[in-house]
Amino acid sequence: MGRNVCIIGGGMSLWGVRQATARDLYQEAGKACFDDVPGLSNKDVDGLLVGSAFTERSNFQTHLAPLVAEYLGIKPKNICCRVELLCASGSSGIILAYGLIKSGLADVILVTGGEKLYTPQRWEVFYSELGTGDHDFDGAQGLGLPPPFFSMVAQKHMKEYGTTEEQLSMVSVKNRRNGARNPKAQFQKEITLEDALNAPPIVRPLKLFDCCPVTDGAAAVIIASEERAREYTDKPLVYIKGTGQASVNNASANMPSMTTWEALKIASQEAYRKAGVKPSDIDVAQTHDCFTISEIIEYEDLGFCEKGEGGLFVEEGRSDFGGDVPVNTDGGLLSCGHPFGGTGIRQAIEILRQLRGDAFKQVEGARTGLTHNLSGLTAAHTVLIYGRDV
Amino acid sequence: MGFEKFGQVSFTSQTRAAEFVDYLEKGEVRATKCNECGRVFFPPRADCSWCMSSNVEWLEIKGQGKIDSFTKVNYAPTGFEKDVPYILTLADFDGIKVFGRMNKEISEDNVKVGMAVKVAPLTLSEGKITYEFLPA
Numbered sequence: 177m178g179r180n181v182c183i184i185g186g187g188m189s190l191w192g193v194r195q196a197t198a199r200d201l202y203q204e205a206g207k208a209c210f211d212d213v214p215g216l217s218n219k220d221v222d223g224l225l226v227g228s229a230f231t232e233r234s235n236f237q238t239h240l241a242p243l244v245a246e247y248l249g250i251k252p253k254n255i256c257c258r259v260e261l262l263c264a265s266g267s268s269g270i271i272l273a274y275g276l277i278k279s280g281l282a283d284v285i286l287v288t289g290g291e292k293l294y295t296p297q298r299w300e301v302f303y304s305e306l307g308t309g310d311h312d313f314d315g316a317q318g319l320g321l322p323p324p325f326f327s328m329v330a331q332k333h334m335k336e337y338g339t340t341e342e343q344l345s346m347v348s349v350k351n352r353r354n355g356a357r358n359p360k361a362q363f364q365k366e367i368t369l370e371d372a373l374n375a376p377p378i379v380r381p382l383k384l385f386d387c388c389p390v391t392d393g394a395a396a397v398i399i400a401s402e403e404r405a406r407e408y409t410d411k412p413l414v415y416i417k418g419t420g421q422a423s424v425n426n427a428s429a430n431m432p433s434m435t436t437w438e439a440l441k442i443a444s445q446e447a448y449r450k451a452g453v454k455p456s457d458i459d460v461a462q463t464h465d466c467f468t469i470s471e472i473i474e475y476e477d478l479g480f481c482e483k484g485e486g487g488l489f490v491e492e493g494r495s496d497f498g499g500d501v502p503v504n505t506d507g508g509l510l511s512c513g514h515p516f517g518g519t520g521i522r523q524a525i526e527i528l529r530q531l532r533g534d535a536f537k538q539v540e541g542a543r544t545g546l547t548h549n550l551s552g553l554t555a556a557h558t559v560l561i562y563g564r565d566v
Numbered sequence: 567m568g569f570e571k572f573g574q575v576s577f578t579s580q581t582r583a584a585e586f587v588d589y590l591e592k593g594e595v596r597a598t599k600c601n602e603c604g605r606v607f608f609p610p611r612a613d614c615s616w617c618m619s620s621n622v623e624w625l626e627i628k629g630q631g632k633i634d635s636f637t638k639v640n641y642a643p644t645g646f647e648k649d650v651p652y653i654l655t656l657a658d659f660d661g662i663k664v665f666g667r668m669n670k671e672i673s674e675d676n677v678k679v680g681m682a683v684k685v686a687p688l689t690l691s692e693g694k695i696t697y698e699f700l701p702a
């Protein structure tokens with residue numbers, strides 16, 4: 177069974193269009209993370225994992241982990257490397273840290289993740305995006321940017337289940353309202369349903385506020401054995417209870433279904449099973465709202481509601497504060513932005529705060545939380561479950 | 567060599583599945599079929615991903631397919647800017663799913679989910695070649 181593993185602290189850089197390099201962002205995030213755990217210093221960390229997808233492209237820096245270690249004053253001795261699973265790079269790092277600590281190969285790992293995406297070469301990100309699917313076949317024909325793919329997903333879900341554009345917009349209104357409280361979010365302004373419905377189209381039926389932005393940013397967390405966690409903090413301990421990461425296809429044509437994400441069902445079932453909990457036990461969740469339609473499908477395939485009822489789930493307020501399971505309580509990708517490798521870490525920080533009881537807006541009495549990332553054109557799904565109880 | 571001819575923008579020159587381009591130049595869009603387990607793969611693969619057999623043959627995708635979904639791209643990735651707008655389409659040929667573009671002359675209003683299409687090679691400028699969907 178191994179040891180119990182805790183997440184004991186976390187912090188983020190400011191996310192957005194930043195006048196800052198990647199190393200500046202990792203340094204900001206690392207400092208915020210150490211500030212969150214006053215009993216722990218960078219000298220106590222024995223491992224480092226860095227989640228980043230585009231570091232060789234927009235940051236033009238390979239061998240990233242030693243650079244981050246140097247800038248954060250960490251001298252890792254058990255692990256020091258980068259992890260890549262595009263939009264789930266950060267949560268992949270947390271899963272690996274969990275495994276390394278559980279098995280006794282390391283005791284205290286800092287997991288950070290982030291991207292620098294705004295560069296003087298503005299074409300760079302939209303060139304590298306072609307490499308996120310099947311580069312040789314799909315990329316060669318111009319499928320690479322996510323909005324067209326997710327527009328196909330949205331059209332199909334609307335046709336199959338009657339999901340409406342209003343329901344899509346309700347996801348962005350909710351997440352923008354939550355993000356307005358988050359001082360690190362890229363967008364900290366609420367929007368109205370009218371704003372969302374009247375926004376310029378991106379790819380029908382997706383409009384401006386249905387899509388997450390391009391973002392510079394980084395985030396960091398400390399993962400430690402329970403024994404070591406008790407040395408560093410007297411705040412309530414939050415345990416990693418279960419994980420799952422699944423892929424059933426890469427090329428978009430090979431998805432078994434665009435509207436039921438099989439890999440998400442597999443990843444979440446694995447995580448629920450390992451954690452010994454059911455969907456109805458989840459008190460708060462951060463899911464991958466890269467597009468509003470994604471969050472709606474995630475309610476369904478995570479088991480928060482029946483298949484096809486995701487639109488109704490947001491419309492009835494069941495994913496808002498006071499509902500069945502508040503989702504994206506820190507604003508999600510739609511408000512915070514999406515520096516790929518940073519997103520899973522940001523989600524973990526919000527769950528940590530919610531379960532510890534010191535969130536910007538608290539889900540009262542939350543004891544069990546979930547994070548979910550999809551990556552690529554839904555080619556992989558990653559789920560982690562955290563809890564106040566082991 | 568040979569595969570650098572494939573696509574509006576190509577990223578690869580050498581591949582064990584380069585015969586795909588030779589067939590396109592002969593007017594055929596082909597998938598690979600495993601002679602051991604019978605599974606068909608598109609895009610084509612040199613080995614079977616199911617049973618790992620290298621005993622695979624080239625199978626022409628012919629006849630009518632059905633549009634599964636489509637979307638009109640107004641903002642393209644780097645390198646495709648002058649192509650927009652174009653309609654990305656996923657079509658199902660009796661269980662073989664093919665992703666590609668709709669013929670440039672077909673307007674979005676005339677594309678429907680469930681519509682019958684065929685897939686055919688399309689010769690581009692500078693010796694390049696790809697495939698596209700046409701109403702069947």
Ligand SMILES: [Zn+2]
Binds near residue numbers: 600603605616617
């Ligand atoms: Zn086979």
